[in-house]
Amino acid sequence: MFKRPSAAVVATLALIAGALQAQPQASFEGRWITESGNLEVEIAPCADAWCGTVTRVLGNKSMSAPGQNMDAADKRSALGMKILMSLKPSSDNATLGGEIYNRENAKTYSVRLSMDGQQLVVRPYIFIPLFGKSQVWHRPSDKASPKAAPKEAPASEPSRSTSTKESA
Numbered sequence: 001m002f003k004r005p006s007a008a009v010v011a012t013l014a015l016i017a018g019a020l021q022a023q024p025q026a027s028f029e030g031r032w033i034t035e036s037g038n039l040e041v042e043i044a045p046c047a048d049a050w051c052g053t054v055t056r057v058l059g060n061k062s063m064s065a066p067g068q069n070m071d072a073a074d075k076r077s078a079l080g081m082k083i084l085m086s087l088k089p090s091s092d093n094a095t096l097g098g099e100i101y102n103r104e105n106a107k108t109y110s111v112r113l114s115m116d117g118q119q120l121v122v123r124p125y126i127f128i129p130l131f132g133k134s135q136v137w138h139r140p141s142d143k144a145s146p147k148a149a150p151k152e153a154p155a156s157e158p159s160r161s162t163s164t165k166e167s168a
Helices: 007-022
Strands: 030-033 039-046 049-057 082-089 095-102 107-116 119-125 135-137
Touching: 039 082, 049 095, 082 107, 095 119
Parallel strands: none
Antiparallel strands: 030 039, 039 049, 049 082, 082 095, 095 107, 107 119, 119 135
């Protein structure tokens, strides 16, 4: 009456289950505004991991000297730059771990991403997360999001020129 599933069916189901476990929660995916308000970063799959790519430059505030403009060590334009790299989910898919690039000092750090409600907690660190400082990133509002913006940008929209420099 009840037949045992074939080895091919079992193997296929195991592969699907493994692929589902390897994907982080969908809540990480999408666009985020950095804590400094300088950048809009899109987190999305790239190759065999997840990455964060700068999609909009919004400001030029220093993170190391609050209230001052940043003089970035990396003079390249941030637009299109991958600042989050090699992000892989933890075993319980609650966090992503990888690397984050800081243009202000041109250094790459280890990073752990986690969700706190509707906010993204970004914790760059050296050696272990204990030696880090958390940042809170938030989703862009609908009116600030390029997806909701009119086809012709208003004159007050922030410039995307290479003269605008910022940090994550």
